[in-house]
Amino acid sequence: MRLEPVEAPTLARRIGYPAAALAATVLVAAALAGIAGGNPLAVLGQIVDGAVGTKFARLETLNRATPLIFTGLAVAVAFRAKLWNIGAEAQLYLGAVATVLIGTQSGLPGPLVIPAMAAGAVVAGALMLLGPTLLKTKLGVDEVVTTLLLNFVVLLFVGYLLEGPMKDPMGMGWPKSPSLPKEARLPRIVEGLRLHWGFGIALICALGVWLVQAKTTLGFEMRAVGLNARAARFAGMPVNAVLAKTALISGGLAALAGFSEVAGLKGNLTADISPGFGYTGIVVAMLALLNPLGVVVSALFVAGIFVGADSMSRSAGVPSYIADILLASALLFMVLALMLSRFRVVRG
Amino acid sequence: MAEILRLDGITKRFGPVLANDGIGFALAEGEVLALLGENGAGKTTLMNILFGHYVADEGSVHVAGRELPPGQPGAALAAGIGMVHQHFTLAENLTVLDNVALGTRPLFSLSSGRRAARARLRQLSQDFGLAVDPSARVADLSVGERQRVEILKALYRDARVLILDEPTAVLTPQEVEALFATIRKAVAKGLAVVFISHKLGEVMAVADRVVILRRGAKVAEMRTAETDRHRLAEAMVGAEIVPPEVPAVTPGEVLFRLGGVSVAGSPGLDDVSLSLRAGTITGIAGVSGNGQRALADLLSGLAVPETGTAELKGAALAAWSPRQAVAQGIARIPEDRHATGTIADFDLTENAMLEDYARPPMSRKGWLDWGRARKRAEAIIEGYDVRCPGPSVPIRLLSGGNMQKLILGRVLEAGPSIILANQPTRGLDIGAVTYVHRQLLAARERGAAVLLISEDLDELRALSDVIHAIHDGKLSPAFARGQVTVKELGLWMAGQGGRDAA
Structure with missing residues (x-):
């Protein structure tokens, strides 16, 4: 068996396989729900209902999607240039640390403190990814390994901060940071609704990344370096500088997820502020085919599954872990579908 | 003579492409059959079917009267078919003996039988004139020697049919002669040889019979004794070939000069002095891997001289980079x-702007002007006859010739003063080759200095005003047009030039 490229895939081919992938995902979910003792159709219905059924559910999904848009964009930007940033989780946490430090220690006046926190977070995350990237371009150290392992280093470092220098003296011994003052909290988009401006910033970032990729010379360079670094270098592109710029943008975007969670949602930093948003960002970006506007859609989809599954498990008694399997199978089927829409399998 | 091999109605499709269309021929013991055709005519596909790498959609292969099961290289090997691929399949870290014996002995056996294998290898070397040291590591061998190992590998397995896929592409003229001598010895012992080539002179020299393929179909079959180069060429291309006219041009000033330049590498450059003059094509002849890359990198801006001087239009090179090279008017x-000329998944518009996207009018202050970029791509498609559905298709869908035309348009549009043409016609069909030659000659008439690096001696001798041979990073003296024979050039390419005279 081997694969033959389909030179000009028909529309049916390009849409049919992804649609089949979605159907297969639903089937897997239904089967799992059945095995777990639920009524498959009811469980699926409750997931959808829990994600978008009520105003509260919809806002909850948007809130959950916010950090995923940031980390999804971070991964999409980096992967486009074939810079394998698996470290969005670490960048997110450092962004959160910078946000708390500036928010509680800087003493800046009200209107300045939020931009300062955002800028501090971006710088922290950007530098976090710049290190592994320079190791890659100067010494050829594989960035998959460095960025992945630094996630654990940073998480332990944050644990240390929360037990030590950054521990909230009023926290009754809990490992958490002091809370941000009110003027350092992101306001809500609509008064009275539980949705903060982090979501708005995420949308603006998605638009910005799309603009950079589609309309600027830097975006052109990033795509060229990702597709064929040798040809890019031959054509005169400064490949290493392009990778460094990509790292700064990617790390900064991931750090904004930490900023948005602390300043928008939680108000303080704990070691469990991210249930793996950095890693889920990879799924989000892959499902979006690394398209920055697609990242918004896939982040909403992924967030909806998580929020919906949480709500379903409370009422149907089926474990919410079904969300993880749903997501994993959605990604696997989608990757397979994309391959099948570009290649056909030939025997012999 | 007994028939040893017969192919009947071989048809193979790759998607919509018909690579082989009902091809059939027979081969007798002691016969050399040439398979002649341009790149992409279907020669290699046909041989891969014969050897079992591909399964034909239709048709059959018979060896000595018995049908070969399709898709089993093992069966082809056992039936006595030996194939020497264009790209060698040797384990570089093993010795010659290990490579030859690899796969012929049981995996678990106490006595490895090395002594017998060595004796047999020596005997084969002697019988077929394939001198090579059995205990040398393949990594230390030259390209010509590696090819001998490949042939020995096939002979060691008692091949009765030897398939040589474009065997001369990597050889010097003297090595080609030695290979032909080996082929003659092989057929004298009753082997049959299939010689795949697109070079007419070689086919006429070595083959008894020629099968000509064009666009996947067999268009002619003739005996070399009853035909000539001219008729072969016409059958292969389907039209008469007109050699390019080279008008006299008075050479101008030196635009690029290397003085005693050395660059590290394997091989790099070793004390190379070279002058490129306006209105002159300077040819570099050599077997690939003898320093051509280092020379090309130097002119492309990818490398700087470690010792020696490099002057561009009279000024020493400063801050040398690919972008700098383009800005200084070097077309590359x-x-x-x-792998380096284009980005496969970029469309024609994007590939056309790869070198100047960062400057006006393609972009301003970091913002791309897609409208202009597209117009420029359309102008190149029009002006350089790039056959394509439009500027927004990925360039990977284009044929090699059309891809090369886009590159020509990209680098020649600006009217460069220096042109680096590194293997500009490799793998192109005759129409595209002629087009590239005409463009280079037109640039020469316009007063550009052209550095033409090629493995095709006919091309070099037809176009170059001055030829150097390159061997192991060293450049031969410059020979003016018509001043050097192929044989002399071959000696220089082998690093033995100038010794006869001394």
Whole structure:
């Protein structure tokens, strides 16, 4: 068996396989729900209902999607240039640390403190990814390994901060940071609704990344370096500088997820502020085919599954872990579908 | 003579492409059959079917009267078919003996039988004139020697049919002669040889019979004794070939000069002095891997001289980079148009702007002007006859010739003063080759200095005003047009030039 490229895939081919992938995902979910003792159709219905059924559910999904848009964009930007940033989780946490430090220690006046926190977070995350990237371009150290392992280093470092220098003296011994003052909290988009401006910033970032990729010379360079670094270098592109710029943008975007969670949602930093948003960002970006506007859609989809599954498990008694399997199978089927829409399998 | 091999109605499709269309021929013991055709005519596909790498959609292969099961290289090997691929399949870290014996002995056996194998290898070396040291590591061998190992590998397995896929592409003229001597010895012992080539002179010299393929179909079959180069060429291309006219041009000033330049590498450059003059094509002849890459990198801006001087238009090179090279008016046609010349998944518009996207009018202050970029791509498609559905298709869908035309348009549009043409016609069909030659000659008439690096001696001798041979990073003296014979050039390419005279 081997694969033959389909030179000009028909529309049916390009849409049919992804649609089949979605159907297969639903089937897997239904089967799992059945095995777990639920009524498959009811469980699926409750997931959808829990994600978008009520105003509260919809806002909850948007809130959950916010950090995923940031980390999804971070991964999409980096992967486009074939810079394998698996470290969005670490960048997110450092962004959160910078946000708390500036928010509680800087003493800046009200209107300045939020931009300062955002800028501090971006710088922290950007530098976090710049290190592994320079190791890659100067010494050829594989960035998959460095960025992945630094996630654990940073998480332990944050644990240390929360037990030590950054521990909230009023926290009754809990490992958490002091809370941000009110003027350092992101306001809500609509008064009275539980949705903060982090979501708005995420949308603006998605638009910005799309603009950079589609309309600027830097975006052109990033795509060229990702597709064929040798040809890019031959054509005169400064490949290493392009990778460094990509790292700064990617790390900064991931750090904004930490900023948005602390300043928008939680108000303080704990070691469990991210249930793996950095890693889920990879799924989000892959499902979006690394398209920055697609990242918004896939982040909403992924967030909806998580929020919906949480709500379903409370009422149907089926474990919410079904969300993880749903997501994993959605990604696997989608990757397979994309391959099948570009290649056909030939025997012999 | 007994028939040893017969192919009947071989048809193979790759998607919509008909690579082989009902091809059949027979081969007798002691016969050399040439398979002649341009790149992409279907020669290699046909041989891969014969050897079992591909399964034909229709048709059959018979060896000595018995049908070969399709898709089993093992069966082809057992039936006595030996294949020497264009790209060698040797384990570089093993010795010659290990490579030859690899796969012929049981995996678990106490006595390895090395002594017997060595004796047999020596005997074969002697019988077929394939001198090579059995205990040398393949990594230390030259390209010509590696090819001998490949042939020995096939002979060691008692091959009765030897398939040589474009065997001369990597050899010097003297090595080609030695290979032909080996082929003659082999057929004298009753082997049959299939010689795949697109070079007419070689086919006429070595083959008894020629099968000509064009666009996947067999268009003619003739005996070399009853035909001539001219008729072969017409059958292969389907039209008469007109050699390019080279008008006299008075050479101008030196635009690029290397003085005693050395660059580290394997091989790099070793004390190379070279002058490129306006209105002159300077040819570099050599077997690939003898320093051509280092020379091309130097002119492309990818490398700087470690010792020696490099002058561009009279000034020493400063801050040398690919972008700098382009800005200084150097047009660069890279050796590998797929890997370095283009980005496969970029469309024609994007590939056309790869070198100047960062300057006005393609962009301003970091913002791209897609409208202009597209117009420029359309102008190149029009002006350089790039056959394509439009500027927004990915360039990987284009044929090699059309890809090369886009590269030509990209680098020649600006009217460069220096042109680096590194293997500009490799793998192109005759129409595209002629087009590239005409463009280079037109640039020469316009007063550009052209550096033409090629493995095709006919091309070099037809176009170059001055030829150097390159061997192991060293450049031969410059020979003016018509001043050097192929034989002398071959000696220089082998690093033995100038010794006869001394």
